[in-house]
Every structure is written in C-alpha cells, then in structure tokens.
Amino acid sequence: MIAPRPAAGTRLFVLTGAGISAESGLGTFRDPGGLWRRFDPMRLATPEAFARDPEEVHAFYNLRRAGVKAAAANPAHAALARLQAGLAAAGGGLFLCTQNVDDLHERAGAGAVVHMHGELMRARCLACGAGTPWETDLGTDTPCPACGARGGMRPDVVWFGEVPLHLDAIEAALAAADLFVAIGTSGSVYPAAGFVARARADGIPTHEINLAPSDTAGAFDTACYGPASRTVPAFAE
C-alpha cells in the first residue's frame, strides 16, 4: 500500500479519535484498560444516566477534566497543526474533525477544530442552554453563570443517544474533500464510523492511521500502523 502525501492544494479531511491522545497519557475507550472496559458507558455517558445519578456522572467527568488539564499535546497533534497551517498557506486546507473532548489539538496550535462529541472544557446550562468555557469541577449545586439557575450545569459533551455536533459543516467538508484520513479511532461509534464509507462512495481516497487495524480497516484504500506520535508526523511531513 502506498500512503498518500497531502500535496499543496489538497483539501484534507482528518477525523481523529482517542488514539491520537493516548501518548499524551489520556486513556482510550475500548483498548485493553480503556475507559469503557473499566466503566459501564450506559451508567456514565447517556442522558438517562445523568438524570438518574448526576453526582456520579459529574465525578467521572471531573476526574477526566483534571486528567486533560494535566496532559500535554504530543508530536501527532503538533504535526497536524503544522500541516493545517502549511496546506492553508498553499491554497488547500485541513478540516480537523475530532471525536475527542480534550483540547490537545488546540493546545498544539490547530485552528477551527470541530469537536463533534463536544468539549470537556465547556459546560452547558440545562435551564437556559448557554454554553461556557469550564475548567473546574461541576456539581449538582453549581450555579449557571448565564442565568443563575442552580444545579443545571452539565458537561458539554455528546452522550450516547444524543445527536453529534456540527454535522452540517462536517457533511459539507467531507463532500468537498479530496483525501480522507482517520487517525486513532476504532470506527465503532456512529455516525463518525460511517464517514469512510461515505468518502469512498464519493470517490475520495481514504487512509487509516492507527496502532492496529480498526473495525472499519477494510473500508480504507491505504493504511499505516504504529503509534500516532511516529506515524502522524511521517504522514504530515
């Protein structure tokens, strides 16, 4: 398999998942030892779970938020940020769509990061809907800074059964792309897992970068396997 090179002028669509942040010390979900191997997602990552036991859900996300704050971007995040700047300067572009709720792409210097599963460093008010940057713990008595309602704040992330964010912009960028690359995602959560099939149906070349073949590996034209801190800079530079 000959890996594609993102030539000047390429309109590149990149989908990232938890694997790109694994070497920053943030656990993935489904690898051995991953979050959903140790915790039941139906107890922690659904609107029903939050309605049933908001304290437990807040405790889980408060721990995760502290972990993200303590982490640092790795060479894979940095290489994508450089590639994004380089392609933009050369008349192309890199649409960076992440399923990750961490902010490591931004901290590495990437711009316009599309967080389709939301952001851990933001909170949303259940009373008035206002979203706001959030770096500290949330609790059931946390007041909403926008409207003053008590106990209505939730992590601004997308749980199972909720509709992912920015789908119109994602759809448009995917349709306009001339190369689709998925990095560090297991391809097990929809709708993101369906992007590769969509790209292929439109005749767009598809490339997988992962530690090991993902659930959707067979749908990619080309692939490169190894840790993201090595494989992403090799692809990008």
Ligand code: BJW
């Ligand atoms: C490395 C590495 C290294 C490791 N270097 N690589 C069709 C069929 C069946 C069910 C459904 C369906 N369509 C929808 C559903 C329901 C559901 C779903 O997909 N369920 C599946 C489990 C079957 N989907 C939803 O509910 C979604 N909503 C929805 O579909 O709404 C309907 C709708 C859609 C569109 C239009 C209109 C309506 C919402 C999904 C929300 C997912 N939320 C979570 C939690 C976010 C908050 C939080 O962080 O707690 O998002 S779940 C979790 O999974 C998180 C992730 O973003 C997501 C994906 O995980 P990811 O990133 O792929 O991580 P892993 O762990 O799975 O994989 C890591 C990969 O990294 C592995 O491949 C490793 O090899 C690799 N790796 N180290 C490179 N060093």
